[in-house]
Amino acid sequence: MLVIAMLAAAMIPWWPVYESEAFVVAASVAILAGAAIGVLGARFRWPAWRTVVAMFGAYLVLGVPAAVPGRALGGVLPTPQGIVELLAGAALSWKQLVTIAVPVGSYQALLVPPFLLGLVASTVAITIALRSRHPSAAVVPPALLLLAGIALGVVHAAYGVETGLAFLVAAVAWLVRVGIARRRAITTARPVEAALADARRVLGASVLVAVALVGATTAAFALPVPHRSVVRAELQPPFEPEDHESPLAGFRSAFDPEVADRPMLAVDGLPTGWGIRIATLDTYDGIVYSVGGSDRTAESGRFTRVPYRLDQSAAYGERVEVEVSVLGYSDVWVPGIGRLERITFEGGRAELLADGFFYNDVTGTGAVQPGLENGDHFIASSVAPLGADDLSALKPGTSVLPAAPELPDKLARLLEQWAPASDEPGERLAAMIAGFKREGYVSHGLEDERPSRSGHALDRLVELVTERPMIGDGEQYAVAAALMARRIGFPARVVVGYLPDQTDPDDETAGGATVLVGGELQAWIEVQTADGRWLAIDPNPEPREIPEQEPDEPTVVSRPQSALPPPAERTPVDDLDADPELALDDRDGGTEPWLAVLLGVLTTAGFVILGLAVLVSPFLAIIAAKLRRRRLRRLAPTPVERIEGGWQEFADTAADYGYAIRPNATRAEQAATVGGLGPLVLAAVVDRAVFAPDGPSDGADRLVWDSVGELQQRLGAPRTRWERLRAAISLASLGG
Template identity: 65%
Template sequence: MSSPAPSAGRSRIRDTLTALVLALVVGTAMISWWPVYESGDFIIAAAVAIVAGSVIALVGAWRAWPTWRVIVAVVVAFLVLGVPAAVPSRSIGGVLPTVQGLLDLVAATALSWKQLVTIAVPVGSYQALLVPPFLLGMVTATVSVTIALRTRHPVAAILPPAFLMVAGILLGVVHGGYALPAGLAFLVAVVAWLVLVAIDDRRAIGGRRTVENALADARRVLGASTILALALVGATAVVLLTPVQARTVVRSEVQPPFEPREHESPLAGYRAAFAPDDADDVMLEVTGLAPGAGLRVATMDTYDGVVYTVGGSDGTSSSGSFTRVPYRLDQEAGRDGTQVRLDVRILAYDDVWVPGIGKLERIEFGGPRAETLADAFFYNDATGTAAVVTGLGGGDRYAAWSMAVGDATTARTLTPGTSVVPAAPELPIELEGLLDDWAPASLPEGERLAAVVDGFRSNGYVSHGTDGEAPSRSGHALDRLSQLATDQPMLGDAEQYAVAAAMMARRIGFPARVVVGYRASDATAATPAGGMSLLRSDLQAWIEVERADGTWVALDPNPVPRPVPEREPDQPLVVSRPQAALPPPPERTQVDVGEDADDRAEEQPREESDQWIAILRDVLTIAGLVVLAAALVASPFLAVIVAKLRRRRLRRRADSEVERIEGGWQEFADTAADYGYPIRAGSTRAEQAATVGGLAPLVLASIVDRAVFAPGGPAPGDDERVWRSVDELQQRLAAPRTRREQLRAAVSLTSLGGYAVSRRGGRA
């Protein structure tokens, strides 16, 4: 920020217009922040910040405040307006700040940045996460307007909004759905500001405002707008035809703070829920759960042959990435989706996993630890698993709004989805034998899956291995699954049936995962509020498979509890062998070898050709994007050059010879102004020639004056001679200068419409 300059002679109307245009530029830069918040509170906070910063800069320029006073004004405005605008939940009536609100506001200036990139979006007005855009918006507006009003380089006022837009991109979302609209809106606003600077510089010269000058200004704006529109249309077409990929932002590189691999798998302690002393403990009271629906605790998609877990051991599984959910999530209803509200009261349940159903949209905690639980809540949208770092305990309660998909009535109509789940060990040979018996490979995938589910339900028996039940070993490692397939009768519980069914579903081709949760039984008691009390023994496990439309549907492979028959002797696994040996392959002849070699020779070039085509396509795509980016960056400069060429053409082809002669002199004077000569529009041609210096400009000025003011008018051919002299003088002005100086003069805004200098009388 430069030293303040008196502004007594400055038009306050012009300064206000400058601040309004720059506020528009800052507002378009804020568009890149919208996907992070998607809330009306964000619009209010951004508007308050931009208006406050612009007003501070205007008052500071009008009253010639020093830098320190402007900074103090920004700090005071931040403290006074910050709580109502950026921390509305801590304000009184949405207007007056509270002490706690001020503490949150100050703390958020340092702490909210990391929270913003470790939380699921959109965040709305959650806690103090509106502070980053509010603070940056106020500072950006203040600095931008101050640069425009109090420095000699008003064009540089676009740099702070550009920084604000880049910050929104870096701290924003991975997908770039708003990238194109935000970029185009910001580019249009920047060009509008540059045109305003050019016109404002023309007015600051002191020349007369005539109808011709006004029309010239209008033509320049129209010409620049046309060129910009063509560039935007071309850029939009290229972007729309280019495949959209996830972009790398800060959010995509920051590790989430909740690590599910640090907690025991919910399936590992499954058998403990059926201990006789604890089986009847009331775990949860739930209202809103449909009869027969499962209340999920956690969804697991990673199996290492010993235990099913939430998230892989290497951290690459999508089920292992948890983020905070402060406000809401936008969930698609899908074909079978319905919105469900659950009201849950915690009794004996004590774990980090938050029971729920379907895809979570919003959650509100209650009880004495409501705020603590909200701060510690994390969610994985890929699997619908939620957790609180501090763990749930007796007395906690919450209301959750979710989008639930009804259980599939039949698996026979399903076709496999395309999701990629973490790799798992090979299916044990015993389960492979069951799969061949129950679901031959000749059947469609859906019928094979239905046969597997029916096979476990009809052939299996349930035993938790407790007192009074048939012996049944716990665990779900590969050897336990092999034992499940060979025991006669088949004996186990949901821990083994769910894992075995998930592995067989994956072998068929379905993406599959295991879910642990609670299912109401016939003995489940109703609550006075119309809900149900879920016991510890209501714990259950089932599987989910993905169908072709991307929806995960639940399937229950668990047998209905019934008396277990007497154990039958184990039968060795019979491996069927072919009845007859296959005939040996025919002997290879030289002709066969030659034909195979020819086939391979024909296939190899085709593969190499495909690779070269793919490489060429990638190179052309990258080159096209580079050219597009270069065109967007260069479009404002090209607009200036095109405007000057059009101006020269109009002058040289004017209707009358006198206008062509005057136009020649104006072209020379414009060139001199672009090279930095302090030429003024109100001075005579002789004075302008003297400013440039040298004999040739003075001679040309006298020739032009004589041709314009002579009683008989110009002689035939004077206009061509004047323009030849102008071309020679332009070459003389460019000759001693470097290529960089010549390029700077070519894109200079000084001569657009006049011979512009800065509004303080110095050289622009």
């Protein structure tokens, strides 16, 4: 019983991974089955191979109902499909277990690891306890089971103290029991001495257990516990958001006449006035707002599988359950509200979607690998944050988001005009939102609307705030508001989703579900407050008639008044010299006054130009070196060298603009450092041309250099003239 107690204590770290009654059943069956095999093996003195065969048979017979209950007939009898999943789970379920969000319940074959380890550990421990000359070694298998539960478990230390104390008590009790049995075997001929020895051992063990309990409890509550690292924390998720297009990139396409009225989603249970999120974007490279960090290290880019449910007990907000039917919507991003607790897919593709569902709890964004399509259906339970009635009372939060480019000067000046830096952060945020709603007008650039350019790069945002009237749509207003909120001090991100038109009766079907059409796509922002909540704020102005464009104010240029020099003082000598009859020969032999002034000006200008030439000569030398390097690369003798030279030219330009380009990195890694789709495509094209067995195709080098030129222009477009000059004279690309 003490060995079984050790095994039960070793199973405690596995509980946070499952949090299901199915785990209790699987663990109990594994321990009892292993104990029965060990007892039978000792009773009938089975050889090792027979014990292994019995253990494998128990795994096949009991594994399906205990570890894969969804594949058991009537919950008891194994099925062929269940046996296949059981055998495959012995090899594959370990990786799945550490790349999935917990708790997992009885999802697929993920109960196989604790069941298999429990069965093996129980069989070996009982066999050692009953058949070995060193029964104290029976502590080792439960200890290994305990370590496996810690390594494959979760990062937080829930049940850590309880597990340690329970295992310690059971292990010490077993060691004492072994010592007493051995002492009795030696002193069977002396019962009095044996009884006294037993009493001493029991008393000593009791003292030892008491000291261990007090010491462990004191250490647990008094000493700081370092952050625990487990296998789950070190693995990369299988879903990479950078492999998919940002939902904001194709924002304008939703308002095409052919798409605007097309039903996209039918949502039942959507609270009045609420929208449904498609994805949360927190990474901006000056061109595209996307999901997750561009270096693939941000927590917002880590997506894990969610087969069972998520613990959102610490989340702020109201619990909402929505039922979503997919109509015309087609993308990998799963619509939702707030922080997800549980999602259940229904319909013919339910199992496929459940297997391919991934979720990021930092941003509340979900995705499915095969993508949603017409006919898909799911029910999602979430915790949705409540809005703020008074923005001016908000205080900024402390979350760290991926780095973003500096706010352009014109946006910074407009922010200072709307919300002076002397005001409180909440007051500035409220004033900034009010400014967009007051001065902004909505246009999607359709044929019957005022011209409005799409995109949300920095140059488009500068155009938004400089034109009068201010014309754009959610793509520009949300990005501009997010950047300004970050400048104020609030962690801010962009949300893309659907906002139903509350004035449109067609949004409501007979069944009570809200039907969202393509033209109701919208973008808004979320800001984090000091209490950790992410609050949704809509910076978009109400659609209204756009006034005529204001004429540019003429610049009045006034002619400067001529400043006449004061008359020179005259002396008697001057008066005499002014007489044309006097000293005529002396005047003719001197230098003309205008010529003397001209010579002085030219001399001064020469010295100034010479000084400037000396000052700028090092910078001109750098620019000349880069031009010569570019010429040599472009005129290299072979096409492969010219193609490689084109990529080197782009990488050097990125390094001059401040990107951390590592020389020993691959082209794909360098492209990921710069960010955006263009560099990744160029890196793939260069790799394919360089490593192709037949060499690059005709004209491939010219295409590569044309692409390099376009990417260089995109790198420099959002930057100021001074930043472009600083990149031109930078030594970053000449360092090696």
